[in-house]
Amino acid sequence: MTDPTPLEARRALIQQFFTRVPHNIALGILIEDLPADGGVMRLPYAPHLVGNPHTGVIHGGVITALIDATCGAAVFMALHQPVPVATLDLRIDYLRAARAGLDVLAHAHCYKVTSNVAFVRCEAYHAEEPDAFIATGAGAFMVGTKRGTIRPAEAT
């Protein structure tokens, strides 16, 4: 049994991986915080994310991408060894429309990791209204893939 990868090393790996994901970059998703077993991401409001041109409200699909990315980071933070993870399933409940012009935050918590599967929950909200969730998500992620562990060359 190898020693767990230290928290700071896991944070650094996610920072390195995340900044190389084209879709996250194109959406403008930023890492806000990487607590142990969790992740907080910020999605700055931007015109290309709009789903309803009358109201300026962002598209539900953007929230899906934000929650997926945040859940993935939370799972990775909860792992003691840096192995690849893949979304198995993800359920999103859309509780209310996001407000036009405001950033969206997503906060995910990975509450259970087994040898093959990790379970994670996530809430999306505006910083201005942290108790009024825009959407909640629940997902299961496969831990480790047939590609094996992340090689240092891929992680840098």
Next chain:
Amino acid sequence: MTDVAQALHAFRRDGDGTALCAAVPFLTFLGVGFAVREGHVLGHLPFRDTNVGNPALPALHGGALGAVLEATAIAEILWSSEALVIPKTINLTVDYLRSARPVDTWARGIITKHGRRVINVRAEAWQDDPSEPVATATAHFLVLAD
């Protein structure tokens, strides 16, 4: 009529989603398109670098797949149901079955239950072979006027 209302009208009349997708910035960003084939909506997510979620494999982002599944389900409701309001997504569950390669992806939705307030849609997305979906989804939509 507004641009969106006109685009919606054109889509319901002709089954051509070009104007509708052009009116929605996020669908334009993803490159999503709709056409009607054999009486049902066929959604299209073209391969674009900006839709990649894992550059090491490479594979498409789960969010982009979820978005095309949701958008295709909504388009199927707009095309085939009598509901006159734009459906509001209540929830969406996506099963990711395979890694989605960096190629074009297609999607379709089937209305499983059309209730008075809620419509249930099953949707699937595939790449080369429709019998091997890369992702499937179940979604509920509210179709009540505000």
